[in-house]
Amino acid sequence: MNHTLARRPFLALGALSLAALAVAGLSLPGSAFAVVNSVKVGAILPLTGQTANFGQDTLNGLKLALEKDTSMPKVELVVEDTLGTPAGSATAVNKLISTDKVSVIIGEVASSNTIAASAPAQNAKIPLMTHASTNDSITKGKDFISRICFIDSFQGEVMAKFAKGELKAKTAVILVDSDSDYSRGLRDSFKAAFTKEGGKVVEEISYSQKDTDFKAQLMKVRKEKPDVVFLPGYYTQVGAILRQSAELKIKSKYLGTDGWSGEDLFKIAGPASAGHYVSNHFVADDKDPKVQAFAKEYQAKYGKVPSDMAALGYDAAYFIKNAVRTADSSDPTKIKDAINGTKNFQGITGTISLDANRNAIKSAVVTKTTTTGFVFHARVNP
Amino acid sequence: MIDFLQYLLDGLATGSVYALIAVGYSMVFGVLQLVNFAHSELFMLGAYLVMLLFAQGAPIWAAVLLAGCGVGAFAVLMEKFAYRPLRSSGRLAPLITAVGISIFLQNLVQALFSPNPQAYPFHLPDGILEFGEDILVRQRDILIFILAVVLTLGLEAFVRYTKPGKGIRAVAIHPQAARIVGVPYNRIVSLTFFIGAVMAVVAGALQGAATNQIWPYMGVSSGLKAFAAAVLGGIGVLPGALVGGLALGIVESLLVGYDLSTFKDGAAFLILILVLLVRPQGLLGKKVLVKV
Numbered sequence: 001m002n003h004t005l006a007r008r009p010f011l012a013l014g015a016l017s018l019a020a021l022a023v024a025g026l027s028l029p030g031s032a033f034a035v036v037n038s039v040k041v042g043a044i045l046p047l048t049g050q051t052a053n054f055g056q057d058t059l060n061g062l063k064l065a066l067e068k069d070t071s072m073p074k075v076e077l078v079v080e081d082t083l084g085t086p087a088g089s090a091t092a093v094n095k096l097i098s099t100d101k102v103s104v105i106i107g108e109v110a111s112s113n114t115i116a117a118s119a120p121a122q123n124a125k126i127p128l129m130t131h132a133s134t135n136d137s138i139t140k141g142k143d144f145i146s147r148i149c150f151i152d153s154f155q156g157e158v159m160a161k162f163a164k165g166e167l168k169a170k171t172a173v174i175l176v177d178s179d180s181d182y183s184r185g186l187r188d189s190f191k192a193a194f195t196k197e198g199g200k201v202v203e204e205i206s207y208s209q210k211d212t213d214f215k216a217q218l219m220k221v222r223k224e225k226p227d228v229v230f231l232p233g234y235y236t237q238v239g240a241i242l243r244q245s246a247e248l249k250i251k252s253k254y255l256g257t258d259g260w261s262g263e264d265l266f267k268i269a270g271p272a273s274a275g276h277y278v279s280n281h282f283v284a285d286d287k288d289p290k291v292q293a294f295a296k297e298y299q300a301k302y303g304k305v306p307s308d309m310a311a312l313g314y315d316a317a318y319f320i321k322n323a324v325r326t327a328d329s330s331d332p333t334k335i336k337d338a339i340n341g342t343k344n345f346q347g348i349t350g351t352i353s354l355d356a357n358r359n360a361i362k363s364a365v366v367t368k369t370t371t372t373g374f375v376f377h378a379r380v381n382p
Numbered sequence: 383m384i385d386f387l388q389y390l391l392d393g394l395a396t397g398s399v400y401a402l403i404a405v406g407y408s409m410v411f412g413v414l415q416l417v418n419f420a421h422s423e424l425f426m427l428g429a430y431l432v433m434l435l436f437a438q439g440a441p442i443w444a445a446v447l448l449a450g451c452g453v454g455a456f457a458v459l460m461e462k463f464a465y466r467p468l469r470s471s472g473r474l475a476p477l478i479t480a481v482g483i484s485i486f487l488q489n490l491v492q493a494l495f496s497p498n499p500q501a502y503p504f505h506l507p508d509g510i511l512e513f514g515e516d517i518l519v520r521q522r523d524i525l526i527f528i529l530a531v532v533l534t535l536g537l538e539a540f541v542r543y544t545k546p547g548k549g550i551r552a553v554a555i556h557p558q559a560a561r562i563v564g565v566p567y568n569r570i571v572s573l574t575f576f577i578g579a580v581m582a583v584v585a586g587a588l589q590g591a592a593t594n595q596i597w598p599y600m601g602v603s604s605g606l607k608a609f610a611a612a613v614l615g616g617i618g619v620l621p622g623a624l625v626g627g628l629a630l631g632i633v634e635s636l637l638v639g640y641d642l643s644t645f646k647d648g649a650a651f652l653i654l655i656l657v658l659l660v661r662p663q664g665l666l667g668k669k670v671l672v673k674v
Binding site: 049050213222223244 | 389393492496498500510516518589592594595597599635638639643646647
């Protein structure tokens with residue numbers, strides 16, 4: 001799948017040849033007058049597969065930002081579908097690097113997929129900036145890999161403190177998606193923080209992304225009767241788990257993470273989706289005027305409320321343009337330096353400053369679920 | 383002990399869906415010695431077609447019946463145009479074709495509907511029966527189990543006592559001899575594909591109704607596990623498909639119950655390997671002696 005965003009073919013051609021010139025080292029980087037004209041940006045997104053909501057929303061956000069912001073440099077976006085799998089992500093990155101010769105890549109969403117994509121990007125020295133992958137290990141030791149979202153040791157702690165503080169929970173069961181690095185990382189960080197706060201994790205149960213019936217797992221939850229169930233997973237399985245949990249009349253409150261934020265969760269879970277607490281990057285009913293303006297534009301264009309993936313996609317587009325302007329070049333290494341040095345970037349999802357490990361230090365929002373979406377509950381700063 | 387009983391009961395519903403899919407693998411293998419890997423996609427197609435027909439206002443029994451005929455016809459055509467021309471080209475060619483059809487169908491459904499999971503419009507009763515404090519059974523699980531047993535045993539009776547059924551057995555035992563005594567070979571092969579597809583459609587509709595979600599890749603994992611179940615029960619033996627499916631469902635449920643949930647998905651394939659090593663004819667299969 002290959003979406004080119006250039007409005008007219010000859011513009012695309014122009015952009016292509018300029019990008020080619022730049023890559024060939026014929027541009028004049030650093031010269032005060034030569035503001036780079038165009039840059040070829042790749043995006044690896046799960047447009048199909050079990051996490052397709054993430055990819056589609058991100059792409060909506062990216063497109064909205066690129067349409068709105070017509071300032072230089074002109075961005076030529078090349079989108080590759082990853083099928084939401086690690087193998088698909090590695091293939092997509094390789095294609096963007098070797099065939100499309102992009103200067104910088106945005107994506108993926110699921111941590112396992114970004115991990116698979118990061119090695120080829122690092123080896124080819126093409127910056128890969130993920131807008132949404134939160135697993136701690138992603139950027140470790142790879143200077144071309146960065147992110148504009150918070151990391152899981154923060155996210156797990158936010159939910160652990162919320163469980164202990166606001167919900168006064170003493171016991172927790174953790175349901176872990178054993179196919180996902182993301183879920184395993186969050187299990188560890190939640191468990192450490194919850195135990196430190198004086199809570200007790202009474203049981204850890206795994207499930208798989210291939211599962212559709214979760215009764216065996218839920219029977220254990222039912223038996224333990226924990227105060228909260230921490231469920232760091234992706235919306236497809238989460239939706240089914242919530243629905244089946246309600247059928248078994250399990251009373252425990254569910255605590256979720258940003259993997260919940262796909263609209264299909266509410267389709268699958270139905271009424272069972274209401275009343276749980278989730279950590280997110282963004283929520284559309286946030287009173288912040290910047291958020292409100294974005295939510296209104298997004299709603300007008302796509303006819304639905306923006307998810308946090310949409311907001312992160314929107315931020316990613318502005319963030320990358322900002323970095324290219326700072327680098328004043330379409331040279332990947334220069335863009336990498338500009339990305340890694342970004343401080344106090346004002347995005348829809350908060351103020352983004354990258355630390356020495358190329359992770360963003362940002363606040364999280366705790367949201368409450370209704371039967372149709374997420375509503376603002378609290379903001380938590382790092 | 384109470385726990386064990388609960389896990390056992392939990393395994394039966396998942397196992398029943400495996401069993402219904404396994405029937406198709408088993409019958410086709412029995413007749414053609416072909417592992418029809420596209421079979422798992424018939425399960426997926428069935429779920430989608432039932433959804434479509436039900437949304438058009440058809441009552442559920444009619445939707446399943448029509449979808450069964452539709453997907454059944456598709457399976458017959460698939461055999462006629464994709465497998466039959468390759469019958470004399472060894473075993474590998476049709477196997478690869480099957481994988482190709484499978485990929486084609488997955489992508490076709492993604493293009494026609496969407497890659498996203500769809501909520502299912504039809505639901506089975508979601509009440510639960512409580513036996514004492516600790517034993518809980520969902521009504522729909524009982525329904526699924528009964529349906530699976532009735533359909534498989536009914537099919538076994540069909541194969542044993544009716545004329546077309548005897549034809550299927552004759553072709554399975556010795557294709558050449560069956561042809562010589564006048565069994566219409568190609569029609570029998572078509573019939574097995576049709577029956578297997580109908581079973582897969584029922585399984586797909588049950589899975590959709592039970593879990594409220596279907597998606598284009600839903601056949602991949604269930605299909606592979608059902609294949610393992612068919613081998614476990616004895617491929618080519620119909621009650622074997624039922625026994626293998628239920629056994630696999632129970633094993634998976636027990637693994638989750640006894641804190642080994644991480645190994646749940648591997649279990650099917652471990653069993654597959656062990657069965658092939660130790661008792662390749664499966665639980666209910668008879669040893670076939672190849673005379674040299």
